[in-house]
Amino acid sequence: MTDLPLYPLIINGERTEPAAGHYADVINPATGDCIGRAAMGDATDVDRAVAAARGAFEQRQWREMAPAERSKVLYACAHTVMQNAQELIELEIGCSGATLNRAVNLDIPAVADLWMNLAEAVKTYPFVTNQSPRPLPEQWHSQVWKEPVGVCGLITAWNFPLLLFSWKVGPALAAGNTMVLKPSELTPTSSIRLAELLQAVLPPGVLNVVNGDGAAVGDAMTLHPDIDKISFTGSTRVGRIVQTNCASTMKRCTLELGGKGPGVVLPDADLDMVAQGALWAVYMNAGQACESGTRLLVHDSIYEPLLQKLAERSGQVVVGNPADPATGVGPMATETHFKRVMGYIESGIADGARVICGGGPASVPGCEGGFFIQPTVLADVTNEMRVAREEIFGPVLAVIRYSDIDEAIRIANDSDYGLSAGIWTGDLVKAQQVARELRAGSVWVNDWHMMRTDAPFGGYKQSGYGRELGAWSIDSYVETKAVQMSFERNPLRKNGQRIVHTRMGQ
Numbered sequence: 001m002t003d004l005p006l007y008p009l010i011i012n013g014e015r016t017e018p019a020a021g022h023y024a025d026v027i028n029p030a031t032g033d034c035i036g037r038a039a040m041g042d043a044t045d046v047d048r049a050v051a052a053a054r055g056a057f058e059q060r061q062w063r064e065m066a067p068a069e070r071s072k073v074l075y076a077c078a079h080t081v082m083q084n085a086q087e088l089i090e091l092e093i094g095c096s097g098a099t100l101n102r103a104v105n106l107d108i109p110a111v112a113d114l115w116m117n118l119a120e121a122v123k124t125y126p127f128v129t130n131q132s133p134r135p136l137p138e139q140w141h142s143q144v145w146k147e148p149v150g151v152c153g154l155i156t157a158w159n160f161p162l163l164l165f166s167w168k169v170g171p172a173l174a175a176g177n178t179m180v181l182k183p184s185e186l187t188p189t190s191s192i193r194l195a196e197l198l199q200a201v202l203p204p205g206v207l208n209v210v211n212g213d214g215a216a217v218g219d220a221m222t223l224h225p226d227i228d229k230i231s232f233t234g235s236t237r238v239g240r241i242v243q244t245n246c247a248s249t250m251k252r253c254t255l256e257l258g259g260k261g262p263g264v265v266l267p268d269a270d271l272d273m274v275a276q277g278a279l280w281a282v283y284m285n286a287g288q289a290c291e292s293g294t295r296l297l298v299h300d301s302i303y304e305p306l307l308q309k310l311a312e313r314s315g316q317v318v319v320g321n322p323a324d325p326a327t328g329v330g331p332m333a334t335e336t337h338f339k340r341v342m343g344y345i346e347s348g349i350a351d352g353a354r355v356i357c358g359g360g361p362a363s364v365p366g367c368e369g370g371f372f373i374q375p376t377v378l379a380d381v382t383n384e385m386r387v388a389r390e391e392i393f394g395p396v397l398a399v400i401r402y403s404d405i406d407e408a409i410r411i412a413n414d415s416d417y418g419l420s421a422g423i424w425t426g427d428l429v430k431a432q433q434v435a436r437e438l439r440a441g442s443v444w445v446n447d448w449h450m451m452r453t454d455a456p457f458g459g460y461k462q463s464g465y466g467r468e469l470g471a472w473s474i475d476s477y478v479e480t481k482a483v484q485m486s487f488e489r490n491p492l493r494k495n496g497q498r499i500v501h502t503r504m505g506q
């Protein structure tokens with residue numbers, strides 16, 4: 001036990017012991033083994049981290065750094081990720097159950113790409129915009145300035161620790177803020193290590209990390225009077241608490257929450273393409289992704305043939321040790337979550353859904369202590385069932401039948417969520433028409449998870465608000481200041497003032 005690596009807090013550029021001295025085990029979800037111990041901070045630690053961030057903000061070095069210089073630092077962040085990719089990949093797999101395939105081919109390239117995109121975007125970001133001049137006689141010179149919000153509190157979920165870290169820390173830094181990050185206590189190791197590595201290129205106090213229990217550290221952050229903005233990724237349930245807490249000090253708040261992505265399959269769609277794509281939509285990261293395509297809406301005319309193809313394809317997906325490059329679907333992140341997902345499958349069956357494939361736990365040789373579930377397709381689901389309404393966050397696809405496109409659109413939009421949606425068709429004119437009707441922040445045609453690091457991502461409805469990725473993400477971390485200057489020196493020509501000085505010039 002004593003040989004296990006320790007992951008402390010990061011405050012003011014230093015590895016820091018938690019005030020109360022508590023550490024918690026970090027569990028590898030593929031084996032159930034403890035792989036390290038992470039510091040469990042509390043409200044005292046949040047105070048210390050916020051004081052460090054505030055100090056760095058007031059010290060001005062970071063926030064007043066010229067964009068071209070800040071760009072170089074953001075490039076250095078990208079290089080830090082690439083130079084330490086192997087270690088970060090191992091940590092990500094160990095703490096979150098990410099597959100090697102995903103970490104190597106998706107996470108690390110996307111993280112590095114995101115930092116490089118921000119490094120470019122910050123050079124041309126409109127930190128100062130000149131507005132067109134007003135006509136004579138009074139010429140106001142008007143500018144719009146974008147200034148950092150101040151100290152940001154960043155709270156991330158457990159499903160993509162490194163990506164979510166970068167989605168928040170990257171633009172918050174680009175805008176010139178200082179910050180305190182709280183990773184999920186379930187998967188903190190890769191985030192703490194990346195933050196530690198980045199200290200080599202950032203001024204002290206700019207990026208601080210306080211791991212800890214969601215309610216204790218999260219509440220301390222969202223209620224903290226000296227945090228100016230919260231950016232949160234997590235469940236809609238906790239998002240509501242976060243938004244309520246932020247109101248206490250009128251903190252700026254952006255929320256990236258859950259989803260229940262509907263994929264609408266039009267009658268003309270290529271069924272082989274849909275079968276493969278719809279399973280990629282729901283099985284990526286074992287279904288533990290907010291933007292997953294979890295409801296597949298299939299036209300009557302192709303319903304049974306598509307179900308058959310889904311069952312065949314699903315049976316070919318390899319569930320296994322995430323560290324094995326052949327693995328396509330890894331474990332659930334925790335035992336509690338495993339039980340929750342199994343409970344959803346049982347509720348679907350009890351409500352009348354038909355199991356086309358999967359439906360139970362999966363056993364993986366060498367990973368007997370892991371939390372694996374068979375990739376599962378449930379057919380004959382209706383949109384009223386719990387499996388169609390609630391976020392399962394597991395490898396479970398709910399297939400719903402429809403008869404005409406208006407019905408499909410109505411079902412697709414009949415959800416509290418509005419994060420992602422998709423359309424499968426060869427008719428791109430029809431795809432555009434349907435895309436207009438779908439109430440979601442991202443609409444994908446003939447594929448899924450098409451998230452570009454230079455395109456906005458975020459939710460409609462109870463999937464939250466604010467946009468991440470691209471230059472849009474910087475907008476979420478700035479205040480907007482209007483600065484108007486009068487060049488008129490003659491008081492008699494300041495016409496607006498006649499409203500008070502009615503005898504001016506007499």
Ligand code: NDP
Pocket residue numbers: 155156157158159160182183184185186212213214215217218219222233234235236237238239241242255256257258259289290291391393419459463464
């Ligand atoms: P949770 O909402 O349970 O937790 C998210 C984060 O909030 C964690 O760091 C958690 O800490 C913390 N937290 C818990 N309670 C509080 C509180 N009272 N105040 C402040 N913070 C708190 O979500 P999960 O971690 O289970 O993540 C899954 C959810 O995230 C899904 O709903 C998914 O859809 C969503 N998600 C959304 C994304 C998007 O971009 N829209 C992307 C990825 C995920 P701890 O874990 O330590 O308890």
